[in-house]
Amino acid sequence: MTDQAPHGDSGPELASVVLGGTVDVLDFPKPGIVFKDLMPLFADGAAFRRVVDGVIEHFGRESFDVVAGVEARGFVVAAAVAYATGVGVVPVRKAGKLPRKALSATYELEYGEATLEVHEDAFVAGQRVLVVDDVLATGGTAGAALELVERAGGTVAGFTVLMELGFLKGRERLAPRPVHAMLTV
Numbered sequence: 001m002t003d004q005a006p007h008g009d010s011g012p013e014l015a016s017v018v019l020g021g022t023v024d025v026l027d028f029p030k031p032g033i034v035f036k037d038l039m040p041l042f043a044d045g046a047a048f049r050r051v052v053d054g055v056i057e058h059f060g061r062e063s064f065d066v067v068a069g070v071e072a073r074g075f076v077v078a079a080a081v082a083y084a085t086g087v088g089v090v091p092v093r094k095a096g097k098l099p100r101k102a103l104s105a106t107y108e109l110e111y112g113e114a115t116l117e118v119h120e121d122a123f124v125a126g127q128r129v130l131v132v133d134d135v136l137a138t139g140g141t142a143g144a145a146l147e148l149v150e151r152a153g154g155t156v157a158g159f160t161v162l163m164e165l166g167f168l169k170g171r172e173r174l175a176p177r178p179v180h181a182m183l184t185v
């Protein structure tokens with residue numbers, strides 16, 4: 001319903017901040033896709049700080065030991081959360097980008113297929129990992145990222161996105177893993 005107030009797991013105010021920083025791009029990267037571009041949110045310093053602080057407030061800075069960011073736009077949010085909480089950041093990258101021995105997982109997303117990788121020694125056994133991306137759509141990317149974190153020895157402390165495309169049912173695909181989404185559309 002379009003007349004509803006913006007909603008998400010951190011309340012309507014933060015949901016509105018994300019919505020206000022998002023531009024819909026029609027037919028990108030393929031005809032028929034409405035691409036949610038969060039670059040304007042990242043480019044607005046006050047809005048970016050509010051959503052990064054919102055992620056940290058939701059999970060609590062003592063609940064994770066390291067942040068994993070999913071290439072590419074997940075890197076932006078993950079690095080900011082890591083810096084603000086004084087923990088490290090681990091990139092989960094698209095295939096062929098990591099220089100050392102890596103674990104990989106292939107998945108489907110709204111507009112194709114891709115492979116993600118993480119260094120096999122990226123985590124200390126049992127390290128609590130907060131996994132961060134910008135958008136949850138079908139959940140293929142997130143499922144692969146969470147699987148890789150666990151295969152590399154990490155313990156998933158949480159998964160968060162700034163925007164969830166509810167109609168693509170990614171949350172259901174990831175169940176019973178909890179998803180935190182600042183805005184659900």
Ligand SMILES: O=P(O)(O)OC[C@H]1O[C@H](OP(=O)(O)OP(=O)(O)O)[C@H](O)[C@@H]1O
Pocket residue numbers: 070071072073074108109110114133134135136137138139140141142170
């Ligand atoms: O839930 P899914 O259907 O898997 O889609 C979500 C993923 O799609 C986008 O990334 P994309 O692969 O377009 O890469 P980019 O961040 O490098 O642009 C987005 O940043 C998520 O990572």
Ligand SMILES: Nc1ncnc2[nH]cnc12
Pocket residue numbers: 033034035036037109110111135137138165
């Ligand atoms: N419609 C969309 N907008 C932005 N990122 C996406 N990832 C998958 N589908 C997407």
